[in-house]
Amino acid sequence: MEYPGNLFVVAAPSGAGKSSLVKALMELDSGVHPSVSHTTRAPRGQEKHGREYFFASQQEFDAMVLADAFVEWANVHGQRYGTSKKMIEERMAQGSDVVLEIDYQGAIQIKQMYANAVLIFILPPSWEELRSRLERRGEDAPDIIELRMQNAAVELAQAKEFDFVIINEVFERALFDLKAIVHAQRLKYPAQRRARADTFEALHLA
Numbered sequence: 001m002e003y004p005g006n007l008f009v010v011a012a013p014s015g016a017g018k019s020s021l022v023k024a025l026m027e028l029d030s031g032v033h034p035s036v037s038h039t040t041r042a043p044r045g046q047e048k049h050g051r052e053y054f055f056a057s058q059q060e061f062d063a064m065v066l067a068d069a070f071v072e073w074a075n076v077h078g079q080r081y082g083t084s085k086k087m088i089e090e091r092m093a094q095g096s097d098v099v100l101e102i103d104y105q106g107a108i109q110i111k112q113m114y115a116n117a118v119l120i121f122i123l124p125p126s127w128e129e130l131r132s133r134l135e136r137r138g139e140d141a142p143d144i145i146e147l148r149m150q151n152a153a154v155e156l157a158q159a160k161e162f163d164f165v166i167i168n169e170v171f172e173r174a175l176f177d178l179k180a181i182v183h184a185q186r187l188k189y190p191a192q193r194r195a196r197a198d199t200f201e202a203l204h205l206a
């Protein structure tokens with residue numbers, strides 16, 4: 001299925017800086033919209049229902065799976081996370097660019113469903129830095145940090161399946177790279193044809 005909006009999928013091991021980068025991108029670019037996932041995990045500190053996530057009980061999540069409401073869902077760090085089909089398809093149909101911050105299992109499912117999706121993997125500069133960011137963020141208990149570090153090894157091995165790789169060492173550099181990927185996507189022929197229909201018509205281009 002082809003939509004006028006682009007679909008960007010950003011994956012990274014927890015703590016690599018995915019949320020910070022996507023948040024900064026959206027502050028700079030009003031054409032990019034987030035998809036708010038559903039999760040069975042409990043809210044952290046300042047998280048609000050409907051903003052970072054829709055927090056769902058196991059039963060509510062089961063019901064959505066049965067109703068085929070998710071375009072993808074996966075088990076991540078012992079919890080379930082899913083992307084609502086309705087939310088992303090409505091946004092893309094309106095011509096908005098949508099960004100998903102999801103794990104690699106979800107990213108691969110999205111690529112199978114939407115061949116045009118752009119898959120971006122964020123790497124930390126080192127294992128030491130990944131651990132220290134998780135610790136500095138101060139949102140997760142030590143045992144959760146351990147689990148996330150263990151899972152990170154499996155996650156990093158998937159980076160080669162992605163279209164683009166960004167190393168988040170210097171934040172501003174990584175943000176520049178992310179903006180470049182979004183920008184390049186908007187310069188592809190079909191996207192330009194939609195955005196600049198008048199110019200294409202004046203040039204008698206189909």
Ligand code: GDP
Nearest residue numbers: 017018019020021023024025137169170171172
């Ligand atoms: P979260 O997106 O809710 O997870 O928030 P974070 O705690 O990850 O990030 C808070 C803010 O700090 C975001 O708006 C980021 O843009 C910004 N930020 C995070 N890390 C860096 C950094 O290394 N350099 C700069 N310049 N900004 C950062």
Ligand code: ADP
Nearest residue numbers: 014015016017018019020133137168169170171
């Ligand atoms: P994720 O969404 O991938 O779990 P976050 O965006 O929450 O990661 O980032 C984890 C922590 O690392 C946050 O405290 C964030 O401020 C910090 N961080 C992100 N990018 C950088 C960077 N380039 N340099 C230093 N710290 C960073």
Ligand code: 5GP
Nearest residue numbers: 014037073074076081082083101102103106
């Ligand atoms: P966190 O609990 O730190 O917010 O997220 C944990 C992991 O779940 C991250 O790797 C994040 O990308 C992933 N995740 C968040 N939402 C979704 C989703 O809708 N689908 C999938 N497959 N993974 C998600």
